[in-house]
Amino acid sequence: xxxxVVGSVAxxxxxxxxxxxxxxxxxxxxxxxxxxHNFTDVRLVGVVGDDFxxxxxxxxxxxxxxxxxxxxxxxxxxxxxxxxxxxxxxxxETLSVELNVFEHFEPVLPDGYGDxxxxxxxxxxxxxxxxxxxxxxxxxxxxxxxxxxxxxxxxDELVELLGRIDxxxxxxxxALQLTGRKNLIDAGQAILDMGPATVIVKxxxxxxxxxxxxxxxxxxAYPTGEVVDPTGAGDSFAxxxxxxxxxxxxxxxxxxxxxxxxxxxxxxFTCEGFGTARLAELGEDEVKDRFLKYCESLRICR
Amino acid sequence: xxxxVVGSVAxxxxxxxxxxxxxxxxxxxxxxxxxxHNFTDVRLVGVVGDDFxxxxxxxxxxxxxxxxxxxxxxxxxxxxxxxxxxxxxxxxETLSVELNVFEHFEPVLPDGYGDxxxxxxxxxxxxxxxxxxxxxxxxxxxxxxxxxxxxxxxxDELVELLGRIDxxxxxxxxALQLTGRKNLIDAGQAILDMGPATVIVKxxxxxxxxxxxxxxxxxxAYPTGEVVDPTGAGDSFAxxxxxxxxxxxxxxxxxxxxxxxxxxxxxxFTCEGFGTARLAELGEDEVKDRFLKYCESLRICR
Numbered sequence: 001x002x003x004x005v006v007g008s009v010a011x012x013x014x015x016x017x018x019x020x021x022x023x024x025x026x027x028x029x030x031x032x033x034x035x036x037h038n039f040t041d042v043r044l045v046g047v048v049g050d051d052f053x054x055x056x057x058x059x060x061x062x063x064x065x066x067x068x069x070x071x072x073x074x075x076x077x078x079x080x081x082x083x084x085x086x087x088x089x090x091x092x093e094t095l096s097v098e099l100n101v102f103e104h105f106e107p108v109l110p111d112g113y114g115d116x117x118x119x120x121x122x123x124x125x126x127x128x129x130x131x132x133x134x135x136x137x138x139x140x141x142x143x144x145x146x147x148x149x150x151x152x153x154x155x156d157e158l159v160e161l162l163g164r165i166d167x168x169x170x171x172x173x174x175a176l177q178l179t180g181r182k183n184l185i186d187a188g189q190a191i192l193d194m195g196p197a198t199v200i201v202k203x204x205x206x207x208x209x210x211x212x213x214x215x216x217x218x219x220x221a222y223p224t225g226e227v228v229d230p231t232g233a234g235d236s237f238a239x240x241x242x243x244x245x246x247x248x249x250x251x252x253x254x255x256x257x258x259x260x261x262x263x264x265x266x267x268x269f270t271c272e273g274f275g276t277a278r279l280a281e282l283g284e285d286e287v288k289d290r291f292l293k294y295c296e297s298l299r300i301c302r
Numbered sequence: 303x304x305x306x307v308v309g310s311v312a313x314x315x316x317x318x319x320x321x322x323x324x325x326x327x328x329x330x331x332x333x334x335x336x337x338x339h340n341f342t343d344v345r346l347v348g349v350v351g352d353d354f355x356x357x358x359x360x361x362x363x364x365x366x367x368x369x370x371x372x373x374x375x376x377x378x379x380x381x382x383x384x385x386x387x388x389x390x391x392x393x394x395e396t397l398s399v400e401l402n403v404f405e406h407f408e409p410v411l412p413d414g415y416g417d418x419x420x421x422x423x424x425x426x427x428x429x430x431x432x433x434x435x436x437x438x439x440x441x442x443x444x445x446x447x448x449x450x451x452x453x454x455x456x457x458d459e460l461v462e463l464l465g466r467i468d469x470x471x472x473x474x475x476x477a478l479q480l481t482g483r484k485n486l487i488d489a490g491q492a493i494l495d496m497g498p499a500t501v502i503v504k505x506x507x508x509x510x511x512x513x514x515x516x517x518x519x520x521x522x523a524y525p526t527g528e529v530v531d532p533t534g535a536g537d538s539f540a541x542x543x544x545x546x547x548x549x550x551x552x553x554x555x556x557x558x559x560x561x562x563x564x565x566x567x568x569x570x571f572t573c574e575g576f577g578t579a580r581l582a583e584l585g586e587d588e589v590k591d592r593f594l595k596y597c598e599s600l601r602i603c604r
Contacts, residue, residue: 017484087484088478088484088485089484089485176390182319182389182390182391183390183391183527183529184507185525185526185527186527189527203508205486206505206508206509207508207509207520207522209525215599216525217525217599217600218509218522218523218524218525218599219522219600220509220520220521220522221520222520223487223511223518223519223520224487225485225487225488225491227485254603257602257603258602258603261602294602295602297517297519297520297559298519298521298600298601298602299600299601300559300560300563300596300597300600301556301559301560
């Protein structure tokens with residue numbers, strides 16, 4: 001089924017203990033799309049300046065990403081982010097952010113996108129995310145991401161959004177911040193009470209926890225020793241998750257578990273290269289192989 | 303098969319955001335035994351002073367714990383520990399430690415214990431742990447725990463121990479400290495290279511990772527929102543793990559996964575009460591029910 005993502009397209013400069021890349025293709029919607037294309041075609045809505053690389057446009061198109069919704073602002077400059085990871089890569093410092101054309105991004109869905117069945121509202125202001133909701137007709141499943149900034153400065157709009165969408169994926173610190181709880185399981189359940197039928201709390205190298213009305217399921221990350229750059233892991237996770245759900249064409253606990261498993265597997269590949277490098281070259285067979293290995297490792301004989 | 307644990311027996315004073323207990327039954331060997339008794343009878347070797355509570359002796363005996371190896375030092379005072387947990391319970395501060403009779407603990411296995419098939423060397427100096435190895439004849443599986451202190455001050459003896467045992471369970475910070483690695487998966491594999499066929503890295507609320515020659519398997523903790531006191535969770539985990547293996551009578555990857563699952567489940571119960579309170583009243587049925595729920599939650603339909 002059709003999958004739409006609305007979010008940032010960026011150029012990232014990333015430093016980790018394993019090396020550095022400058023002005024590399026990045027942004028939530030890009031990681032999302034490159035992960036999701038392993039499951040279904042993706043419609044991307046975002047904005048870039050006219051400095052955006054033609055080669056990157058071609059790369060995305062070659063991966064089945066529909067760019068009809070990518071606005072190119074003449075004379076504008078693409079969103080730029082620069083960050084550096086700590087020695088153990090469990091924390092990172094943002095060195096600079098230039099919002100540029102993303103600062104006044106007003107997503108406009110091109111003709112024919114209003115019928116999208118699966119919609120992912122990548123991290124943006126809740127007001128921007130709500131404006132997309134107005135443009136989709138009767139989606140089967142809308143999920144969103146958010147960040148600490150919006151919990152701080154746009155809590156009311158975020159709460160309104162939560163009341164109108166089907167699912168939210170956010171990280172553990174954000175879940176605690178949003179709810180004021182100290183225990184993550186408590187926090188996940190408190191977010192369910194705010195509206196969405198599905199809450200997915202991402203814990204980085206420790207995996208993710210799924211909350212639905214009927215279940216709380218913790219699933220581990222795929223264990224990899226080759227982490228060279230965690231940038232985009234969360235967005236790749238979301239891309240594979242939504243891609244898997246769109247491919248299945250329905251959302252229930254079993255399909256959500258499968259989708260989280262795919263999310264964990266694809267995120268592990270993302271971490272094994274700088275920026276989108278590993279993700280962009282990923283083949284469906286390696287995804288499937290690692291997925292089967294992951295599922296098998298979780299099968300416990302009684 | 304027979305299961306022996308050698309380690310501390312203590313009186314703990316614990317403060318958490320949920321309350322406080324004073325001079326409650328505690329110690330690694332106690333948590334271990336109360337967890338393991340759900341699977342098999344346990345032989346406990348430890349030391350207490352004559353201030354130790356007769357009621358606690360009865361409690362342990364009633365749970366199938368053989369106390370022939372519990373030394374009672376006349377005029378001695380039992381090991382006491384006092385600690386306070388942070389608001390989110392992810393860290394704790396030790397307020398006081400009185401080693402008392404545990405300071406010069408020299409484990410002596412009573413007659414008939416030398417044939418123990420499964421042996422757990424709970425946290426103690428590597429020299430003390432090695433002295434137990436000399437007293438067991440041909441155990442099927444010896445596992446040990448350790449702590450940051452011994453990695454700091456007794457590294458050589460710890461490395462010697464690792465070369466002579468079958469498995470080690472330690473927490474994530476200790477695994478990184480022991481190996482100097484920054485990535486946990488790297489660290490676990492580096493510990494395998496030090497000798498033991500099995501390495502289990504405990505990550506508290508994030509579960510555990512199993513390392514063997516053939517596999518790296520990450521398993522989540524059982525998600526519980528009712529954490530009132532995490533004291534003893536790691537030792538309960540080890541107790542259920544070794545109890546499950548001793549019940550199975552063999553060690554291989556499948557049995558280790560099952561054992562870790564039981565460890566996670568029993569540890570989750572431990573956290574739901576203060577000290578040993580919840581663990582001591584635990585019934586085999588509730589353990590089995592939660593175990594089945596845990597396994598089912600990890601079963602991913604493809």
